[in-house]
Amino acid sequence: MTGTDAPVPDVETTVVSSAKGRHGVLSTATLKRFAINVASLFSVQMANMLLPLLTVPYVVRVIGPERLGLLNFSQAYVAYFTLLINYGFDMAAVRTIAANRTDKELVNRTFSEVIAGKTILWLLSTLIFMGITWFSPEFRSHLWLHTCTYLSCIGIVLFPVWLYQAMEDLGRVALFNLIVKILFTLSVFVLIRKPDDYIYQNLSVSVAQIVVSIIAFWIALRRFRLTFTWPSIANLKTRFIENSTLFFSSVTITLYAGSAVFLLGLLSNAYDVGIFSAGTRLESIARSFVTMGLNQAFFPIVAGAFGRGREDGLRVVRTTFFPLLAFMTLVSIGLWLIAPLFIAKFYGDQFLDAIRVLRVVSLLPITIGISNLLGFHTMLNLRMDKAFFFITLGGSVIGLLINILFIREMGYLGAAYAWVSAEAFIALAMYSYLYHKGIQVIQGAYLREAVVFSKTRLTTLFK
Structure with missing residues (x-):
């Protein structure tokens, strides 16, 4: 019998010791910090849902499905540069700092290396962005739109969300994000008055993100008593090498999860991009209620x-x-049931085709929730970085092939089916790999413990 198959301890003993904060699954102090962080993130997600109720119906009726498609295509295009700039630094830094939070020297060194690495990659990304956008006629025709969207990458460099996450201080991150949402909401009504004003939507997002990122960066320096010092070439080289596997893993994840909009823009038309974006918006917001709490x-x-x-x-x-x-x-289940009402009321009759998209992607919360628990939380913490990469690589290859095939045949609906298929493969492959390694994550013996533990923890928190 392997270590992972050890007998499950008595449930009542576990709960009692956990309530005293000594042994158990999670101590009371840890759970309370988690509850505060989740509550903070929940408030952000409420803003994500409520503020668009004011802006999206107004915007889509002013600019229409085609221009909405252009906005989302530009965001998907710039997402590749965001991916390069992040380089897997965030996840690696959280993993390192969270396990060594009291080591001030290590925290300071990690902070400096991550910021310096992102700055270098931002300079590289800017050169690549300028080259592609200028020399490609298709991208140059929307030069100013893509430039306005790309400005948000400055915020990606400066916003140390990974540091707040590792320090379990997500309340401030929630506040910063809330400020961005409010600034963006106010700017939409001021700037977007006619169809050709659609470009201002992405510009306002970028400017708000930059301002808030500068504030978050300054507060992090003061709150955590950090001093930025440019790291040595040797330290930077080590940082890039150590985080390379996570970077390529994030590339593969983006290829199957974030390329649908981009491929729709290349292989189909702006209308299909707009319908797909409208159909996936509610699912994305709803899923983030749990995945933000789970992942951050x-x-x-x-x-x-x-x-x-x-x-x-x-x-x-x-x-x-x-x-x-x-x-x-x-x-x-809730997403599948509410799809017709949400699309009709939120977007209007021009977007009724998005109902089918929303019902297809309503399966994503289940598949992505499971794959996050198996991949991010289990495999990465067990340092199974290479296996994680190859599984996500397989999922991205399958996702891209299905996307290309299905988009040509079914347009926006094909992109939805391709996304769900890729995520299902990822979740199944991760479970199979862990099982092969003797790690059985799904154990019926833990069902009773989960119920008792959750009931006891909620009672403790409310008291």
Whole structure:
């Protein structure tokens, strides 16, 4: 019997010791920090849902499906440069700092290396962006739109969301994001008055992001008592080499999850991009309610548990699986049921084709929730970076092939089917790999513990 197959401890003993904050799955202090962070992120997601209720119906009726498609195509184009700038630094830095939060020298060194690395990659990305956008007639025809969108990359360099995440101080991140949403909402009504004003939507997002990122950067320096010093070439080289696997993993994830809009723009038309974007918007917002809490607030906790020991980390993952699956299933059912009403009321009759898209992608909360738990939280914390990369690479290849085939045949609906298929493959492959390695994440014995633990923790929190 392997270590991962050890008998499950008595549930009541576990809950009691956990309530005292000594052993168990999560201590009371840890859970309270997690609850505060999730509540902060929840407030941001409420803003993400409520503020668009004011702007999106107004904007789409002014600019129409085609121009909405152009806006989303530009965002998908710039997302590739964002991917290069991030280079996997964020996930690696969170993993390192969360396990060594009291080591001030390590935190300061990691902070400096990440900011310096992102700055170098931003300079490289700017040169590539200028070359592609200027010399490609298709991109040059919308030069100013793409430039306005690309300005947001400055915010990607400066916003140390990964640092706040590792320090479990996401309340401030929530506040910063809320400020961005409010500034953007106000600017939409001022700037967008006629169809040709659509370019101002992405410009306002970029400017708001830059301003808030500068403020967040300055506050991080003061709050965590950091000093930025340009790292040596040797340290930067080591940082790039160590984070390369996570970078290529993020590339593959973007290829299958973020390329649908881009491929629709290349292989289909702006109308299909607009319909697909409208159909996937609610799913994206709804899923982020859980995935933001799971990936941003919960990841440092899991990383810390794995830092104490392999079994501690696996136990947290196993206990989390069943509540996550149940909640994501409810989210998916809700999306499928509400699709006709949401599209008709939110976007109008021009976007009724998006109903079918939303119903197809309503399966994503389940598949992505499971793959995040198996991949980000389990495989990466067990340092299975290469396996994680090859699985996501396989998913991206399958996703791209299905996208190209289905988009040509079914347009926006084909892109939706391709996305769901790729995510399902990723989740199944991750589970199979962990099972092959003797790590059984889904254990029925932990169902009872998850129920008792959740009930006890909620009671403790409300008290």
